[in-house]
Amino acid sequence: MIAALLAGLWRAWRTxxxxxxxxxxxxxxxxxxxxxxxxxxxxxxxxxxxTGAAVPPLLFxxxxxxxxxxxSAAIGLVLVALLAAxxxxxxxRPPFRPARLVAVLMMAAATLLLWxxxxxxxxxxxxxxxxxxxxxxxLFWAEGGQGGNGPRDAPIVTVLRTRFTVEPTDDPLDLPRxxxxxxxxxxxxxxxxxxxxxxxAWVRRGGTALVLADPLLRWPSGLPLGDRRRAPSATWLAPxxxxxxxxxxxxxxxxxxxxxxxxxxxxxxxxxxxxGAAMQRRRVGAGDVLLVGDADLIDDRLWLAAPGDPLDPRxxxxxxxxxxxxxxxxxxxQDRRWMRAPADVIAGLRWAxxxxxxxxxxxxxxxRRQFQRKEAGTKSENLIGEPEKIRSTxx
Numbered sequence: 001m002i003a004a005l006l007a008g009l010w011r012a013w014r015t016x017x018x019x020x021x022x023x024x025x026x027x028x029x030x031x032x033x034x035x036x037x038x039x040x041x042x043x044x045x046x047x048x049x050x051t052g053a054a055v056p057p058l059l060f061x062x063x064x065x066x067x068x069x070x071x072s073a074a075i076g077l078v079l080v081a082l083l084a085a086x087x088x089x090x091x092x093r094p095p096f097r098p099a100r101l102v103a104v105l106m107m108a109a110a111t112l113l114l115w116x117x118x119x120x121x122x123x124x125x126x127x128x129x130x131x132x133x134x135x136x137x138x139l140f141w142a143e144g145g146q147g148g149n150g151p152r153d154a155p156i157v158t159v160l161r162t163r164f165t166v167e168p169t170d171d172p173l174d175l176p177r178x179x180x181x182x183x184x185x186x187x188x189x190x191x192x193x194x195x196x197x198x199x200x201a202w203v204r205r206g207g208t209a210l211v212l213a214d215p216l217l218r219w220p221s222g223l224p225l226g227d228r229r230r231a232p233s234a235t236w237l238a239p240x241x242x243x244x245x246x247x248x249x250x251x252x253x254x255x256x257x258x259x260x261x262x263x264x265x266x267x268x269x270x271x272x273x274x275x276g277a278a279m280q281r282r283r284v285g286a287g288d289v290l291l292v293g294d295a296d297l298i299d300d301r302l303w304l305a306a307p308g309d310p311l312d313p314r315x316x317x318x319x320x321x322x323x324x325x326x327x328x329x330x331x332x333x334q335d336r337r338w339m340r341a342p343a344d345v346i347a348g349l350r351w352a353x354x355x356x357x358x359x360x361x362x363x364x365x366x367x368r369r370q371f372q373r374k375e376a377g378t379k380s381e382n383l384i385g386e387p388e389k390i391r392s393t394x395x
Contacts (some may be wrong), residue, residue, distance in 0.1 A: 035088020204285025
């Protein structure tokens with residue numbers, strides 16, 4: 001049980017997610033081996049061992065995240081453990097084809113659960129509204145030193161394409177021609193007064209705008225300082241934001257993990273914070289504007305643990321893609337739990353180890369009791385057969 005707990009921690013440390021499914025593969029493998037070694041034991045012993053391997057990870061996730069794990073992940077982990085325990089045991093039972101066949105079917109069911117578990121990669125939805133993107137960040141091309149030059153979607157754009165028809169634009173005057181009613185305005189380059197007026201008019205006619213305005217951009221760039229292709233190091237949207245009634249708020253120079261009111265995690269870097277929140281919303285005419293005082297948060301280095309797999313929510317280290325999609329009017333179905341303070345993580349480990357050890361001790365007592373019963377039964381059979389043997393010898 002303790003080995004299964006520790007074996008699953010490596011993935012949890014990478015992402016910071018308190019997801020029981022991170023333990024599914026190590027639990028399945030270790031419980032399968034335990035089932036092979038307990039092949040002669042009764043089904044209560046097997047069920048106790050299989051369930052016990054899943055209990056410490058579930059307890060750790062609940063305490064570290066200060067929230068109960070998702071029911072689908074919790075039930076799935078227990079089911080995988082039980083299937084692996086009984087499959088391992090029945091594979092070593094005496095030659096009996098039905099038992100072997102059931103064991104193979106159980107292993108197949110556990111493998112199917114591991115493959116098609118509760119967390120699946122994002123898939124494109126059928127109805128995708130148009131989203132205009134106006135940015136100076138390298139979201140649609142590769143800078144020098146980033147694997148070559150040329151068109152290339154950043155991971156955040158890859159996620160957004162599953163929910164929107166993304167329309168990059170360089171000129172705000174072209175917004176009406178895009179047909180989009182949503183706009184991602186992420187650290188754009190300096191604009192003329194006419195271009196700012198065009199954005200204001202587009203919003204007031206009913207557009208929805210998500211504005212990422214960074215006071216101190218830390219997005220890495222391979223381009224030399226002074227190169228016009230670099231993203232602006234500070235936002236040029238201050239006049240437009242003031243016109244809409246936004247105030248800058250307090251500058252937070254450090255990198256922080258910020259939990260929203262909906263328990264969604266964002267990693268912010270050198271951001272504006274207003275009243276302890278990174279987001280401000282204003283109604284502008286018939287439109288809606290949400291201001292986030294940080295553009296670095298969509299840099300995949302701050303939300304993606306596995307750079308090659310942005311569509312897998314289990315590889316995220318923050319809820320940034322889900323939040324951005326939600327702010328723009330779409331949604332992602334996955335709900336994630338995150339490890340909180342270090343004290344919560346330490347308490348989770350402590351209680352998981354204590355409960356796992358106690359569970360194992362009770363299981364050992366159960367094994368010993370069954371062994372004693374079996375030994376007593378064997379002695380009783382020997383005592384019953386002994387007089388018959390004596391009489392037979394005397395005769």
